[in-house]
Amino acid sequence: xxxxxxxxxxxxxxxxxxxxxxxxxxxxxxxxxxxxxxxxxxxxxxxxxxxxxxxxxxxxxxxxxxxxxxxxxxxxxxxxxxxxxxxxxxxxxxxxxxxxxxxxxxxxxxxxxxxxxxxxxxxxxxxxxxxxxxxxxxxxxxxxxxxxxxxxxxxxxxxxxxxxxxxxxxxxxxxxxxxxxxxxxxxxxxxxxxxxxxxxxxxxxxxxxxxxxxxxxxxxxxxxxxxxxxxxxxxxxxxxxxxxxxxxxxxxxxxxxxxxxxxxxxxxxxxxxxxxxxxxxxxxxxxxxxxxxxxxxxxxxxxxxxxxxxxxxxxxxxxxxxxxxxxxxxxxxxxxxxxxxxxxxxxxxxxxxxxxxxxxxxxxxxxxxxxxxxxxxxxxxxxxxxxxxxxxxxxxxxxxxxxxxxxxxxxxxxxxxxxxxxxxxxxxxxxxxxxxxxxxxxxxxxxxxxxxxxxxxxxxxxxxxxxxxxxxxxxxxxxxxxxxxxxx
Numbered sequence: 001x002x003x004x005x006x007x008x009x010x011x012x013x014x015x016x017x018x019x020x021x022x023x024x025x026x027x028x029x030x031x032x033x034x035x036x037x038x039x040x041x042x043x044x045x046x047x048x049x050x051x052x053x054x055x056x057x058x059x060x061x062x063x064x065x066x067x068x069x070x071x072x073x074x075x076x077x078x079x080x081x082x083x084x085x086x087x088x089x090x091x092x093x094x095x096x097x098x099x100x101x102x103x104x105x106x107x108x109x110x111x112x113x114x115x116x117x118x119x120x121x122x123x124x125x126x127x128x129x130x131x132x133x134x135x136x137x138x139x140x141x142x143x144x145x146x147x148x149x150x151x152x153x154x155x156x157x158x159x160x161x162x163x164x165x166x167x168x169x170x171x172x173x174x175x176x177x178x179x180x181x182x183x184x185x186x187x188x189x190x191x192x193x194x195x196x197x198x199x200x201x202x203x204x205x206x207x208x209x210x211x212x213x214x215x216x217x218x219x220x221x222x223x224x225x226x227x228x229x230x231x232x233x234x235x236x237x238x239x240x241x242x243x244x245x246x247x248x249x250x251x252x253x254x255x256x257x258x259x260x261x262x263x264x265x266x267x268x269x270x271x272x273x274x275x276x277x278x279x280x281x282x283x284x285x286x287x288x289x290x291x292x293x294x295x296x297x298x299x300x301x302x303x304x305x306x307x308x309x310x311x312x313x314x315x316x317x318x319x320x321x322x323x324x325x326x327x328x329x330x331x332x333x334x335x336x337x338x339x340x341x342x343x344x345x346x347x348x349x350x351x352x353x354x355x356x357x358x359x360x361x362x363x364x365x366x367x368x369x370x371x372x373x374x375x376x377x378x379x380x381x382x383x384x385x386x387x388x389x390x391x392x393x394x395x396x397x398x399x400x401x402x403x404x405x406x407x408x409x410x411x412x413x414x415x416x417x418x419x420x421x422x423x424x425x426x427x428x429x430x431x432x433x434x435x436x437x438x439x440x441x442x443x444x445x446x447x448x449x450x451x452x453x454x455x456x457x458x459x460x461x462x463x464x465x466x467x468x469x470x471x472x473x474x475x476x477x478x479x480x481x482x483x484x485x486x487x488x
Contacts, residue, residue, distance in 0.1 A: 084466060101147050102147075124168060253284030377457075380392070387449075
């Protein structure tokens with residue numbers, strides 16, 4: 001979508017007007033015969049948050065369509081409310097097949113901030129992945145492609161929008177990778193994508209199979225050994241604060257490019273969705289891209305383990321024991337509990353090589369998290385209460401919410417093995433919590449760590465205001481906000 005900031009609305013295409021509850025309509029709409037308090041009341045439009053109303057002008061006032069979008073109580077409007085209102089407007093306009101629109105913002109002393117957030121919300125809502133559709137449908141051919149946002153100070157609005165535009169690029173990268181089928185995105189091609197989109201200053205390093213074997217990453221290699229696709233360990237380094245020598249934050253993204261379950265084979269129904277078992281990896285790369293584009297003054301390293309989990313004559317078996325990079329021995333009871341294995345070695349690697357003060361991992365780790373929290377919150381597990389509260393706060397501000405679950409030491413008892421130091425699944429018990437406790441076993445005592453189980457958030461089945469049906473790119477906004485709140 002092309003975004004422009006203009007002082008006057010063009011007299012063609014659609015006109016979108018954001019309306020506070022109880023406020024008068026913009027003066028530009030006063031001449032329209034369709035819009036009056038009586039008409040709006042009859043149509044049930046009260047400008048409440050999330051509400052939209054499409055009107056077709058009765059006389060030639062230049063606009064093909066008028067769309068009113070409610071913001072609710074003026075005192076409760078936030079940047080996130082503006083983002084969602086723009087998303088709702090894009091969704092509502094899709095029905096008209098109108099390719100151009102102008103957006104009137106409500107009166108506010110935060111005009112540039114609201115303009116930037118409206119543009120950001122509109123861009124996210126306009127995302128489509130139609131790469132493999134050879135016949136384009138009419139609605140996709142004529143969907144909204146140009147949006148002019150009306151502001152007094154266009155230069156200030158453009159400046160405010162720039163970091164949001166870069167963040168949107170990172171989210172698009174994540175969504176594109178997650179949407180691609182597994183025959184297109186696998187460890188090698190994921191790495192090539194990272195190298196292709198890496199902005200200036202983002203350092204890319206890749207460990208191959210032999211380098212990982214030399215490092216002792218046997219949990220990761222064990223998951224990958226059943227596939228013909230060789231595993232990769234992708235390291236993305238952004239050192240935006242040269243005054244600080246150490247790495248402030250380490251990001252780890254689970255990159256199982258396809259998960260069949262291995263020898264512990266998944267049911268065939270729904271297995272096609274396992275192409276997005278690398279959503280954590282996609283979000284990690286998208287985040288690093290956005291940080292680099294915005295020249296964020298923070299030192300962040302992302303470690304992204306990339307594998308396929310496949311059944312074959314060489315695949316890892318239930319009952320196998322492997323020695324992790326940390327030296328801990330792990331009994332493999334279920335090869336479908338593979339994500340924690342590759343993350344465990346990645347946690348050890350990032351601590352050994354970069355010694356970050358804080359580590360946050362993102363992973364589509366357990367189906368159990370959806371049973372616990374549904375699709376409104378990602379699961380949050382951490383060894384540090386202050387980090388928990390910071391992530392919760394950033395989640396609320398970004399709209400990518402997280403909910404903390406317990407991590408009592410008693411849960412670790414469920415992972416004790418009879419023949420090794422630890423086993424990769426528990427005998428019963430809360431699956432999401434024991435998965436997190438498995439990861440915690442590889443975290444050094446001095447390191448602040450949080451695990452985000454995004455299994456229920458990675459793919460949107462129905463669609464939300466700024467997230468059409470499909471890949472969400474969940475985690476990019478959240479961790480970008482977390483970094484902005486705590487490091488910049």
